[in-house]
Amino acid sequence: MQMLFHFEDVTKTYGAVTALNNLTLSVPEGAVGLLGPNGSGKTTMIRSLLGLIPVDKGTGEILGMDFQRRRLEIRRAVGFVPEDECLFPRTVGVEFVGYAGELVGMSSKDALQRAHETLDYVGLGEARYRKVETYSTGMKQRLKLASAIVHDPKLLILDEPTNGMDPQGRVDIIELARDLSHQKGMSLIFSSHLLPDVEAVCDHVVVLGGGKLLTQGSIQQLKQVHNRCFEVRLKNDAKPFARRLAALGCGVEMRDDLLLVQIPEGHSPNLLWEIASEQRQQIRYLRPQRSTLEEVFLNAVEER
């Protein structure tokens, strides 16, 4: 599989603080979620990828380019949506996006044409001639997205793109990010604290903590199936069923109308059917339990 980026023993310090600590990782192309608590090194990693800061040691590549030597080429191939509210002042929407294109090296004509197209794509077609200072937070975020994709980058980096947005705005951004990465073939790095957002957009996650790699992998793999844990829903009152299982040494937890059952060693999942038969209960739903991304994240951080 083609690598999106690769770090080999990368260390970056700010005085006494070590932001990246001998970080080694390889990330495949596709939609990648970047997770980690505050101060975990996510932003430093993005800065390093864009060649904005020199690292103390280590090597690496992004899109096949050495991130320390080919900074400008990298920035040409990458679109970046910063977290903070940032604007080119005194412009209207279409000028803003066109200017962003010109800064990357597009001709004025191409940049203007693409600006109209990308504004339509992100749903700001109606507001293209409005001053950007009058845009709402959600519109500004979509504007930044349009200006990041105006030159059709190979990789799009979104830093906390849904922060401070209303639910509809959040959904819009997630849909756009998902469409770009899954339908248009654009690789994506999606840095966010909001795990459902990452889960909705990305196929692969990288969890950082203290400048080190805590875990990484495809979301499907990380959310592994637990062979001895099951989610069970019954037709009738579940309490006698739960009591019986507990008496046999099973771990049982009631969650609304769902029972989370952990079968002890020495028993098979058939035990559930036997107890149901014994109590004349109907099992309406039975599924092996999967970890949520939140659990994956918390486990990774706790194991540090």
Place this chain on the structure above:
Amino acid sequence: MPIFDQGYQHWNGTLGGQGWRWLAITRHGVRVGMKSLVMRIYLLLALAPALVLVFMLCIWGLVERKAESVSSLMGILSFLQPEILAHPQHFRVEIWTLFYSQFLQIELYFSIVLILIVGPNLISQDLRFNALPLYFSRPLRRIDYFAGKLGIITAFLAMVMIVPAIVGYALGLLFSLDITILRDTFRVLLASIVYGLVIAVSAGLLMLAMSSLSRSSRYTALFWLGMCFLGISLAFVLGQVNQEQRRHQYHRQMMNVRPPISQDPAERRIQMRELQRAQGKLEDEFRAAELHAGERDWRPLISYTANLERVGEHLLGTRKCWDRLSLLKSADERDRFIYDHAGPQYPWYWSAIVLAALFGLSAWILNVRVRSLDRLK
């Protein structure tokens, strides 16, 4: 499902090279600047001296050709010596130089105000709207960013200094219908362009440095105004105080040469003649002393605009022109002529050193201020 969903389209165009990336910033800045009504009106106003320059050069071209049509306009040139009007081609270089010198001197003050309108927003607004991450996450080096911003100031200054100087030159050439004018005065045009660029780079970089110090363009504007106009005032006051001291000393000497007045009218007349002669000699000595003092006077260095003017005079060779024109005067009038027309004559390189120091300081401030900000939070 829509029949035709345009959605996102890939783009297959080519991106331009790195060398001209700064031009995108300049182009955008000029576009935004020209949207302002105040700016447009001010640019028109600032072109007024250029119209006068063009008019004077055209008249001079007609004078050189001894055209009939110009005879009615000779009144405008009555301030010139009859020798000059009799042989205008002999004084072509001096007249062109002085016209250009006057034009650039006036435009310098227009430029200071123009920079005040254009400059304060250039970086401070980027800081206020947090635009630096948008710039530096694109293939842009800091030098491209600075060059682009400096290009905005240069473009506006060129509109009121360099372009009118070139247009004026071309029209002057056309009206004189003499190709030798190119040989004689090309240096003036070149010096005007270089001087325009010196102002643009020096004042532009200084304004950018000030603009990078604050998120408020108002403070930047006030700082610029303060630096320019307080500098002018302070240099003027200190210069006047210094000159008054010398004048006072001169007056004391004048009083000393006055002998006791005789009661005899004939003798008194002789006494008065001698007194007048002695006072005239003292006055000449005073003027010569003033010229000499001017050559060592550091006070104008306090004024930023005076430094620019002094470098401009050197580039254009204004003093040489006044010296040449002073030869048309009698020997005892020459000092007064030079004293009245040529400005302070301290070494031009003093001003150049001050400007170079300010340039270095501005570059250092920009380097420090923008380096600490081209990061992503």
